[in-house]
Amino acid sequence: MAEDARLICAGAALADGGPGVRFTVRRHGADEPAFVVRFRGRVHAYLNRCGHVPVELDWQHGEFFDDSRLYLICATHGALYAPESGQCLGGRCSGRGLTAVPVEERDGNIYLIPTE
Numbered sequence: 621m622a623e624d625a626r627l628i629c630a631g632a633a634l635a636d637g638g639p640g641v642r643f644t645v646r647r648h649g650a651d652e653p654a655f656v657v658r659f660r661g662r663v664h665a666y667l668n669r670c671g672h673v674p675v676e677l678d679w680q681h682g683e684f685f686d687d688s689r690l691y692l693i694c695a696t697h698g699a700l701y702a703p704e705s706g707q708c709l710g711g712r713c714s715g716r717g718l719t720a721v722p723v724e725e726r727d728g729n730i731y732l733i734p735t736e
């Protein structure tokens with residue numbers, strides 16, 4: 621684990637395919653919204669910014685999965701993303717995926733790994 625990794629939340633806070641946890645990440649000198657979810661046992665984090673229009677994905681805080689719990693969905697126009705990669709799978713993201721944020725799960729907690 622990086623020396624300056626920042627705690628986001630307890631690993632138990634993320635149910636598989638369940639609500640995500642929002643946090644901020646410092647990028648290019650500004651704090652940007654991000655989120656972390658658990659999918660098929662692993663945690664994945666992305667900037668909370670749709671590939672279509674740069675708005676946050678969740679219309680209800682923390683609700684990033686669609687009803688099937690297999691895809692991340694943008695609440696504004698319904699773009700679908702792969703939870704494990706952030707790849708655009710359909711809809712108005714038109715091939716523009718989510719931006720991954722480096723996190724790791726260790727000793728029961730989830731940490732942000734700073735990049736700047």
Ligand code: FES
Nearest residue numbers: 670672694697699
């Ligand atoms: S803003 Fe996300 S699909 Fe349009």
